[in-house]
Amino acid sequence: MKRAANLLASLAGVVALLAGLPATAAAAQAPLFEQPPAGVPNLTGKWAMPKPITHLLTSDGKEPPLNAAGKAEYDKRAAALRAGDKSADPISGCLMHGTPRLLYAPYPFLILQTTRSVNFVHEVNHTFRIIYWDQALPDDPDPDYLGYSIARFEGRTLVINTIGLNDKTWLDYSGLPHGEKLKVQERYTLTDPNTIEGSLTLEDPDYYTAPWTTNFTLKKQPGMQIRENVCTDTHRM
Amino acid sequence: MIRGSTARTRGGLAAGCLLVIAPLVCSAQEEYAAPRPAGPSPQAIAAREKKNAADAVEWNKVPAPKDPRDFSGVWWTRGYDRTFRPVTDPPQSPAQAAKLLPLTVTEAANRQHHLDMEKAGTPIADAPTQCFPHGIPRLIASPYPIQYVYSPGLITILHETAHNVRYIHMDGKPAPANTPRTFLGYSVGHWEGNTLVIFTDHFNDRTQIDEEALSHGLKLTVTEHITKFTNKWGGVELRNLVTIDDPEHFTHPWTTERTFPWRGDIRISEYSCEENNRNAPKNGITVAK
Numbered sequence: 001m002k003r004a005a006n007l008l009a010s011l012a013g014v015v016a017l018l019a020g021l022p023a024t025a026a027a028a029q030a031p032l033f034e035q036p037p038a039g040v041p042n043l044t045g046k047w048a049m050p051k052p053i054t055h056l057l058t059s060d061g062k063e064p065p066l067n068a069a070g071k072a073e074y075d076k077r078a079a080a081l082r083a084g085d086k087s088a089d090p091i092s093g094c095l096m097h098g099t100p101r102l103l104y105a106p107y108p109f110l111i112l113q114t115t116r117s118v119n120f121v122h123e124v125n126h127t128f129r130i131i132y133w134d135q136a137l138p139d140d141p142d143p144d145y146l147g148y149s150i151a152r153f154e155g156r157t158l159v160i161n162t163i164g165l166n167d168k169t170w171l172d173y174s175g176l177p178h179g180e181k182l183k184v185q186e187r188y189t190l191t192d193p194n195t196i197e198g199s200l201t202l203e204d205p206d207y208y209t210a211p212w213t214t215n216f217t218l219k220k221q222p223g224m225q226i227r228e229n230v231c232t233d234t235h236r237m
Numbered sequence: 238m239i240r241g242s243t244a245r246t247r248g249g250l251a252a253g254c255l256l257v258i259a260p261l262v263c264s265a266q267e268e269y270a271a272p273r274p275a276g277p278s279p280q281a282i283a284a285r286e287k288k289n290a291a292d293a294v295e296w297n298k299v300p301a302p303k304d305p306r307d308f309s310g311v312w313w314t315r316g317y318d319r320t321f322r323p324v325t326d327p328p329q330s331p332a333q334a335a336k337l338l339p340l341t342v343t344e345a346a347n348r349q350h351h352l353d354m355e356k357a358g359t360p361i362a363d364a365p366t367q368c369f370p371h372g373i374p375r376l377i378a379s380p381y382p383i384q385y386v387y388s389p390g391l392i393t394i395l396h397e398t399a400h401n402v403r404y405i406h407m408d409g410k411p412a413p414a415n416t417p418r419t420f421l422g423y424s425v426g427h428w429e430g431n432t433l434v435i436f437t438d439h440f441n442d443r444t445q446i447d448e449e450a451l452s453h454g455l456k457l458t459v460t461e462h463i464t465k466f467t468n469k470w471g472g473v474e475l476r477n478l479v480t481i482d483d484p485e486h487f488t489h490p491w492t493t494e495r496t497f498p499w500r501g502d503i504r505i506s507e508y509s510c511e512e513n514n515r516n517a518p519k520n521g522i523t524v525a526k
Contacts, residue, residue: 033387033388033389034309034387044388044389093511095511095512096509110388110393112386112393114309114386114388116310117386119393121386121393121395125400126370126400126401128400128402130384130395130504130505132504144507145507227419228370228420230368230370231511232367232511233367233369
């Protein structure tokens with residue numbers, strides 16, 4: 001433990017040293033990170049949804065346009081949930097929330113925007129998405145939980161398009177279904193330094209009669225610590 | 238840094254010779270065709286050299302960041318060694334180096350129990366078989382790629398394996414009061430020259446040191462020294478010297494090592510441990526592997 005104690009002492013020394021230095025010198029000691037080019041918003045930070053959303057509604061407050069197959073599947077899930085049976089919910093078995101449900105998990109997450117990729121690192125079950133600034137989506141990616149995503153800025157709005165999603169995830173906590181043809185467009189607009197107004201547009205001909213859009217708000221959580229969250233541990237599978 | 242210069246010596250030896258053969262044997266080979274320890278043939282060595290050179294070209298197609306302190310991007314260790322062994326100069330085989338592990342009496346018995354259980358076909362389940370985070374330093378040995386992401390006051394390391402995430406706090410603050418004990422602990426980092434130094438503690442005692450047999454307790458602390466260097470084939474690598482300290486399991490701190498070539502040619506894939514986990518243990522024993 002002596003070594004650890006020494007190291008702690010030296011770390012404390014570094015802290016004291018940094019605290020006593022003028023800002024410019026401290027900045028020279030700081031690790032490198034990239035700032036986006038002038039005019040491009042920087043969404044990097046800790047974010048959370050202040051008003052948790054458990055059931056998605058369209059932008060004008062209506063029920064999503066489920067088709068007959070979608071309604072049948074949704075009604076089945078809703079009935080089970082009403083009866084207290086959560087076993088059909090994929091996250092009850094610690095499967096990934098998937099895209100886009102990850103956004104609605106009531107946990108904070110990091111957006112880490114770099115020139116290489118924009119990264120969403122979620123507290124919930126330590127799940128992350130690494131999204132590249134690619135020009136085009138592949139034709140037919142293998143389906144998985146988080147899908148294949150590409151990102152770009154349209155003016156001041158971060159736009160993420162995703163395909164290649166499997167059909168093992170729910171869109172929300174109420175059980176809204178989707179199939180493998182689902183296309184998701186996420187839009188994130190920084191309206192002030194601490195607020196993102198966002199939207200999702202969902203297109204899924206297997207379960208919905210038309211594309212539909214839902215809105216959300218994110219608030220920055222600078223003081224919040226991202227904790228270690230391990231689903232298989234807390235659920236005792 | 239003494240450890241850094243030792244590691245460079247190791248690199249030189251490995252370059253001119255085989256990893257497991259002492260330098261004396263290597264120089265002797267050039268003078269007479271005496272019997273020599275079994276090892277790769279000159280042809281095999283030449284083929285490996287050629288492959289390493291070709292790999293460096295392929296992996297550099299998207300180049301690594303030039304700044305020696307900028308690790309952002311994807312790195313992937315070569316192969317997989319499921320054991321951690323002390324770094325020695327000259328290098329020794331894992332079996333030889335294992336004899337140098339500074340085990341306490343308790344840990345010697347622990348280790349033997351793990352080895353016996355594995356030999357009996359009933360390996361003791363460690364954290365990743367239950368889809369728990371691997372723990373540190375166990376995670377550092379993972380044979381899956383990793384991505385460093387830099388942001389103000391934080392370095393985030395995204396591991397493909399079981400979507401492990403490490404947060405290295407670079408804001409100069411120690412762990413907050415009431416920091417919980419976790420699988421991956423709480424990491425604080427700072428720069429010593431161009432070396433990233435990470436100190437991690439606040440571990441729980443539910444992970445192993447390595448996959449094979451080494452255990453740890455709540456007093457574990459891990460100090461990493463991570464430095465970027467260019468290898469002799471023109472490839473870029475990170476060298477991580479990992480110092481493990483747990484007085485209940487080891488009689489003194491000891492240092493092991495992993496290197497991580499730059500991989501500009503790949504991206505991190507999705508990895509779901511939780512879906513169809515065939516390794517899920519029963520009563521603490523891994524039933525299938």
